Amino acid sequence: FFSGTGKKVLIVYAHQEPKSFNGSLKNLADEVLSKQGCSVTISDLYAMDFKPAATRSDIIGELYNPDHFNYRVECFEAYKKGRLAKDVLEEQKKVLDANLVIFQFPVYWFSMPAIMKGWIDRVFIQGFSYGIPGFYDEGFLKDKKALLSLTTGGDEGMYLPTGANGDIKYLLWSMQHGMMHFCGFQVLAPNVCYGMDNVTEEKRKEMLDAWAHRLQKIWEEKPINCQPSGYF
Amino acid sequence: FFSGTGKKVLIVYAHQEPKSFNGSLKNLADEVLSKQGCSVTISDLYAMDFKPAATRSDIIGELYNPDHFNYRVECFEAYKKGRLAKDVLEEQKKVLDANLVIFQFPVYWFSMPAIMKGWIDRVFIQGFSYGIPGFYDEGFLKDKKALLSLTTGGDEGMYLPTGANGDIKYLLWSMQHGMMHFCGFQVLAPNVCYGMDNVTEEKRKEMLDAWAHRLQKIWEEKPINCQPSGYF
Numbered sequence: 001f002f003s004g005t006g007k008k009v010l011i012v013y014a015h016q017e018p019k020s021f022n023g024s025l026k027n028l029a030d031e032v033l034s035k036q037g038c039s040v041t042i043s044d045l046y047a048m049d050f051k052p053a054a055t056r057s058d059i060i061g062e063l064y065n066p067d068h069f070n071y072r073v074e075c076f077e078a079y080k081k082g083r084l085a086k087d088v089l090e091e092q093k094k095v096l097d098a099n100l101v102i103f104q105f106p107v108y109w110f111s112m113p114a115i116m117k118g119w120i121d122r123v124f125i126q127g128f129s130y131g132i133p134g135f136y137d138e139g140f141l142k143d144k145k146a147l148l149s150l151t152t153g154g155d156e157g158m159y160l161p162t163g164a165n166g167d168i169k170y171l172l173w174s175m176q177h178g179m180m181h182f183c184g185f186q187v188l189a190p191n192v193c194y195g196m197d198n199v200t201e202e203k204r205k206e207m208l209d210a211w212a213h214r215l216q217k218i219w220e221e222k223p224i225n226c227q228p229s230g231y232f
Numbered sequence: 233f234f235s236g237t238g239k240k241v242l243i244v245y246a247h248q249e250p251k252s253f254n255g256s257l258k259n260l261a262d263e264v265l266s267k268q269g270c271s272v273t274i275s276d277l278y279a280m281d282f283k284p285a286a287t288r289s290d291i292i293g294e295l296y297n298p299d300h301f302n303y304r305v306e307c308f309e310a311y312k313k314g315r316l317a318k319d320v321l322e323e324q325k326k327v328l329d330a331n332l333v334i335f336q337f338p339v340y341w342f343s344m345p346a347i348m349k350g351w352i353d354r355v356f357i358q359g360f361s362y363g364i365p366g367f368y369d370e371g372f373l374k375d376k377k378a379l380l381s382l383t384t385g386g387d388e389g390m391y392l393p394t395g396a397n398g399d400i401k402y403l404l405w406s407m408q409h410g411m412m413h414f415c416g417f418q419v420l421a422p423n424v425c426y427g428m429d430n431v432t433e434e435k436r437k438e439m440l441d442a443w444a445h446r447l448q449k450i451w452e453e454k455p456i457n458c459q460p461s462g463y464f
Contacts, residue, residue, distance in 0.1 A: 016287060017301040052284040052346040055248060069249040072385065110410025111343055114284040114350030121346050136396055153304065164368055166460030170405050178342025178403060228398030 052118020139184020371416020
């Protein structure tokens with residue numbers, strides 16, 4: 001019996017260096033989940049040279065309103081007509097196939113690196129991931145789970161409520177509520193690896209072991225509360 | 233007497249459509265501040281085709297550690313040696329020259345559009361905007377002011393403490409504290425224009441008038457509290 005048999009996982013990964021700790025976390029997730037019987041797909045954004053900017057070229061052919069370019073409206077119309085750029089359609093297909101999406105990245109400026117933010121901006125199009133109505137608990141991806149797996153340069157103490165950066169849950173809010181929960185995702189607890197700027201080999205190994213251990217039972221996890229009233 | 237005489241303003245602007253409301257807010261700021269005697273520079277990111285992704289090509293010549301690419305470390309070393317990419321150096325010069333930086337953008341997913349996040353990732357290099365030590369109140373840009381001027385699709389009610397999106401100050405936190413305050417900027421109150429998806433012409437005019445009115449006395453404004461202990 002394999003706990004992940006039939007499950008599909010998408011890892012959206014943003015690090016330039018395959019030998020980085022982010023690369024190790026990504027490879028470990030791939031390995032552990034594959035051994036469970038999961039089918040794992042990886043979008044390695046830098047290796048793919050993924051385009052981050054939301055531009056006219058994301059819509060194939062004529063615009064809905066050529067006199068006034070509104071990215072949200074144009075993408076919504078293009079989505080309905082199957083006229084989104086090929087790279088966006090490919091990522092959307094990976095998301096649709098997935099039971100779980102893992103975002104693996106180093107924190108850049110209290111958020112994702114721009115290349116991953118661009119993935120969100122371009123892939124989570126109205127009509128695909130949400131509707132109006134059809135967001136938060138009614139978001140179109142509500143049958144899927146998602147989690148942030150991230151590394152920080154600064155130590156854990158900086159991200160405590162008393163730390164200079166403030167409680168890490170504040171910086172996670174935009175991503176966990178505004179991006180993931182908005183699309184309906186059941187948000188699992190983040191995997192946070194702190195203090196990569198000054199980490200020992202022993203501590204690295206501990207963090208990898210903890211991640212592997214957690215992934216063994218990932219399918220049993222319940223989502224965290226991402227409602228404004230319960231999150232803080 | 234002109235209140236802005238000798239002052240320099242940089243507007244970092246991210247909208248694809250010159251006729252957009254973001255474009256109008258940007259043009260209005262340019263006009264009002266120029267009339268005050270300020271010198272205004274605009275970085276129109278989509279028009280510049282600004283590169284958002286943090287990659288190897290941001291460092292000219294040899295790497296500090298060719299065996300393991302660490303973007304922060306490589307950019308810090310390249311900064312010290314004057315070997316950052318030309319477009320990054322040009323933006324850094326604009327920031328250094330400015331007394332006030334205005335970020336003008338539509339909210340994408342509780343944050344900036346990826347093209348503007350990439351501007352932050354690539355321009356605010358260690359050594360230029362901050363040091364270790366040398367961040368938050370000691371950030372290297374502490375003699376400058378900055379503010380977010382943003383538009384939302386959703387109505388103001390969605391961004392109230394009781395709204396589905398939660399209090400807007402939560403989504404502003406990553407940007408105001410984690411990006412601007414981290415570099416030392418004195419953060420002025422954000423200019424938030426809500427509900428652009430369903431706005432009347434009358435309301436648009438009101439928002440433009442309010443922005444122009446505020447900009448008249450912008451140099452008298454005191455920064456908001458961006459400390460974790462005072463922000464929320």
